[in-house]
Amino acid sequence: GVLKAGLEMDNPVKMVCREDTLQSLLADLAVHRLDLVLSDRPIPIGFGVKAFNHLLGESPISFYGREDLAARYSEGFPDSLDGAPVLLPMTGSAQRRSLEGWFDEIGVTPEIVAEFDDSALLKAFGEDGAGIFPAPVAIDSQLEYTYHVRLIGAAGSLKETYYAISPERVLRQTAVRHITDQAREQLLQLK
Numbered sequence: 001g002v003l004k005a006g007l008e009m010d011n012p013v014k015m016v017c018r019e020d021t022l023q024s025l026l027a028d029l030a031v032h033r034l035d036l037v038l039s040d041r042p043i044p045i046g047f048g049v050k051a052f053n054h055l056l057g058e059s060p061i062s063f064y065g066r067e068d069l070a071a072r073y074s075e076g077f078p079d080s081l082d083g084a085p086v087l088l089p090m091t092g093s094a095q096r097r098s099l100e101g102w103f104d105e106i107g108v109t110p111e112i113v114a115e116f117d118d119s120a121l122l123k124a125f126g127e128d129g130a131g132i133f134p135a136p137v138a139i140d141s142q143l144e145y146t147y148h149v150r151l152i153g154a155a156g157s158l159k160e161t162y163y164a165i166s167p168e169r170v171l172r173q174t175a176v177r178h179i180t181d182q183a184r185e186q187l188l189q190l191k
Helices: 022-030 067-074 094-106 119-127 139-149 172-189
Strands: 037-039 052-066 086-091 112-115 133-136 149-166
Touching: 022 037, 022 067, 022 149, 037 094, 052 067, 052 094, 052 119, 052 139, 067 149, 086 094, 086 119, 086 149, 094 149, 112 119, 119 133, 119 139, 133 139, 133 149, 139 149, 149 172
Parallel strands: 086 112
Antiparallel strands: 037 149, 052 133, 052 149
16 A cells, blocks of 8 residues: 555654544644645645645545445446445545535435445445445455455546645655655556
């Protein structure tokens, strides 16, 4: 993965990875408790933190599910999403807003079985067959290997965008540069 790049350097760094709201992570970045924030959205306008967005790239979004669900919902996708049991990120997340707009656009109303703040927990529920779920194609092989789920279909032109947010306009720290370079390279391969 992208973060693993920081551990594979000639002089590996000690990495501390945290998951939290973007606002909380940006507050920690502002007081130098963090060197880098990886996010699916840029710094909110007017947030008042001296930090800089570095676009890493984007990944198409697709739907995945356990093999039995993948077989059932692959045929006729995306129309098959109408009434399908889905696991979604929480209301208000960037991906959720995009998905809801896409559902409206294609005229389907999936049955939302559960909503998650934690994407790993969402995928674990997907692995157990609780429903089908959206995820970026960038992690397709990880999903298949770790969660034993299969690709169902692409979510139209929906994409997840990735940003590195740092206190520096120009990335100078070797580890931060290495991680962001690896992320860009991996995301470019998806085009």
